[in-house]
Amino acid sequence: MGAHRTLWLRTLASTVAAVTAAGILTVVAPAGASSRPGFGTTACQTNPATPKRQLRAMWISSVANIDWPSGTGLSMSTQQAEFRSWLDLAAQRNMNAVVVQIRPTADAFWPSPYEPWSQWLTGTQGVDPGYDPLAFMVAEAHARNLEFHAWFNPYRVATHNDPSRLVASHPARQHPDWIFSYGGRLYYNPGLPMVRAFVQDAMMDAVTRYDIDGVHWDDYFYPYPSGTEQIPDQQTFAAYGSGFSNISDWRRNNVNLLVQEMGQRIKTVKPWVKFGISPFGIWRNSSTDPLGSATSGLQSYDAIYADTRRWVKQQWIDYITPQVYWHIGFSAADYAVLVPWWSNVVAGTRVQLFIGQATYRLGATGQDPAWQDPAELSDHLLLNRNHPQVLGDIQFSAKDVRADRLGGVSRMVADHYSRPALIPVAAHLGGTAPAAPSITSAVSGTGGVTLNWQAGGSATSTSYAVYRVSGSGPTDACAFADARNLIATVRATGTTGSFTDKPAAAGTYTYHVSALDRLHNESVASVGAVVTVGGFSAIVDNTTAGRFTASANWGTSSFSTQRYGTDYRFATPVAASDPAWFKVNIPATASYRIEVWYPSNAGYNAATPHVIVTTSGNRTVNIDQRTGGGQWMVLGTFTLAAGDYNVVGVSRWTTGTGYVIADAVRITSV
Incomplete structure (x- = not known):
């Protein structure tokens, strides 16, 4: 190697080191994106090796x-x-x-x-x-x-x-x-x-x-x-x-x-x-x-x-x-x-x-x-x-x-x-970032973590980007500033998508998915799905095929931006048994943490009953759905029996006033 090249490499190495140490990327959110992770006006240090x-x-x-x-x-x-x-x-x-x-x-x-x-x-x-x-x-x-x-x-x-x-x-x-x-x-x-x-x-x-x-x-x-x-x-x-x-x-x-x-x-x-x-x-x-x-x-x-x-x-x-x-x-x-x-x-x-x-x-x-x-x-x-x-x-x-x-x-x-x-x-070629997709299920199995998602809104998505962040969140905005957490891009086929990830190590991870149009304009990230690898975790949305049931008395709405996925279900209280059920295939009899997601509103029910089917009988946990929406709310840890059955129900039987809401459930082994 000649003296000229040696000098150049030394100069370049010091310059890149300086850029890496001081390199800042400003991530600016599109309008209305503040409720999504990974966006906002944030100064992020990025790695030039993972653009x-x-x-x-x-x-x-x-x-x-x-x-x-x-x-x-x-x-x-x-x-x-x-x-x-x-x-x-x-x-x-x-x-x-x-x-x-x-x-x-x-x-x-x-x-x-x-x-x-x-x-x-x-x-x-x-x-x-x-x-x-x-x-x-x-x-x-x-x-x-x-x-x-x-x-x-x-x-x-x-x-x-x-x-x-x-x-x-x-x-x-x-x-x-x-x-x-x-x-x-x-x-x-x-x-x-x-x-x-x-x-x-x-x-x-x-x-x-x-x-x-x-x-x-x-x-x-x-x-x-x-x-x-x-x-x-x-x-x-x-x-x-x-x-x-x-x-x-x-x-x-x-x-x-x-x-x-x-x-x-x-x-x-x-x-x-x-x-x-x-x-x-x-x-x-x-x-x-x-x-x-x-x-x-x-x-x-x-x-x-x-x-x-x-x-x-x-x-x-x-x-x-x-x-x-x-x-x-x-x-x-x-x-x-x-x-x-x-x-x-x-x-x-x-x-x-x-x-x-x-x-x-x-x-x-x-x-x-x-x-x-x-x-x-x-x-x-x-x-x-x-x-x-x-x-x-x-x-x-x-x-x-x-x-x-x-x-x-x-x-x-x-x-x-x-x-x-x-x-x-x-x-200059234009294009429009699609609406954010929603992860409808995230399950860890012998073949890896399988994600399924639903496109958001009416804009056409050409592909999706899949991110994996260590830990259970909340996900920091800078996690999306470079490709350090980007694990795959997937071509779009219709309004749904799926991907199976194989993390190198056991642990807890949060997955996000974004949508891109054919000119690669990217949506905001989806709500995160937390999965424990080496254990079990599953998300069931009210739109997950074959996993959610509700009578005709339950309406469908996409009014609240705090919803999980594209919409949620609502019903008026009544002194009768008419629950909306979330069905999950529980792999083994063991202890599981159960969480629910719902949009909140001052006019919603103050004591919405959530029925959990446990090995010791049904347990009911009341949730005040007037507050705390737009995030996972822990109902508790329960012993569930192995099998594929209705595990969590949202009941209409309450003395309170205001709609009861059924949106999404997450079950994780502990």
Whole structure:
């Protein structure tokens, strides 16, 4: 390790230590959230190693079968099994997104009306693989709550230069004037307006028809320079270049138009779909342009006519992921120079910054010695912490994440991805945080702690975040400020959800669940559910299916914000037996603490009878429901018999006035 890198690491370590010691996050509650845990205006000390929000993704390349499918002509079941294994790898590494190449060479991984089936699927361009890979991939990614970013290459037609090898129906065969050969490859001509419209149409077909989360382009616009060969577009410039004094500015404008127009078309059809580009890591060198970076490498502005800085400043895109594929201390293009430069570029814009990581270099044969250090990749993410504009990383590529050479990926995950993370919110895309869900049951069993919950309100939830806090509460607001207590995110299916947690140690834990919309706006947290692991704990709400019964004399209300879950039951007092019952499957005859939850109101009953069915007969505890609502109220500890039966009843038989309330019951072994 050189002196420069050693000095940098020491400086970074001291800076991160200072940030950790003094790092404060202010958590601000949405209106009306004060009755929920984890919200309020609170200064919280957060841990940069467990950020609440961070994009974590990997590229899955299809061109030349780099990642998936592993070869051409595989059976549908083999292809699907391979893809599932990539998604499982992403989930195991606590990633939350995948970027999948679905249009590598002017072809398609879906039944496109514009372009042929990709040869990388079947080995022969235009041959149907027998299923819809894109529909399958999106569904599988979402089932694991991974965002699916569809990766397109706008202009590359083939990795060879023989048009006759393309299927006869290929648009490049139908319109030979649309393409040119350069560097042994075929490209659509970016200078032709009809080409620019066509490639947009081809990509928009996937945007319109599939539930993708993002449109992603890599760094191929005009081709990279190939020796002294000139791009054969002089005639195109003569025909379409009016108003431009030189061909370079015209080429840049052609790419600018593609970026600007595609962004507008995406937002017109699906405003929530993100548009991101992963360009070459250097825009221009400062020796050429004072706005450039202190580097001396290839300049994408000049070499491939990609004015990446302008795309950010004009906010034509939602995120940018520069391929900063060099190590810390590399003289021509230092990672420690380029990350601050890109951070300054996005500062003051709404464009999010993620860093493209050269995972493929780590431990690979023939790479610079710096890439033989297992800590190199982890050190990149450590440096990123000094730049709050950096909101995550994408690893190239999936096979290198799996290879984990030198254990470098495992080290990065241990240092930076030890907890799950929510995807950063792009505020300009809108969205609305759903209402808080309510936990309807929380039971500790041999398989772990199983939580069930009900969505709150009418807003649609796309996913849920599950938090586990040690102890029985109340939960401090700062428990939600970072991901220290975040244990999982779960894709939404209808209005209910479930998750089984397996805590590493026995003890008492409080679980909370929050809801997120598809743009990752998060609700306030649910009311906590306390579970004793190594013992027994169960919550039964009045909405828990098959666990609550009441006659038609009991009404339903959601009036009080102190309710547990979506609503509660109420009835007028009467001198007759008409209880509302909570049924619980008691695992063994033993002592159990019984608690009830109810909303309170000055007009409710002052002596609501609660009947507990114990081994020594029924016991009645009267509760003043005029006060003390919106929390768990202990009735006492009782010996209950094993079995599945009505354990707690709320009776209407009282001499007091005002409604009696039945809302939720919690039973915990002691």
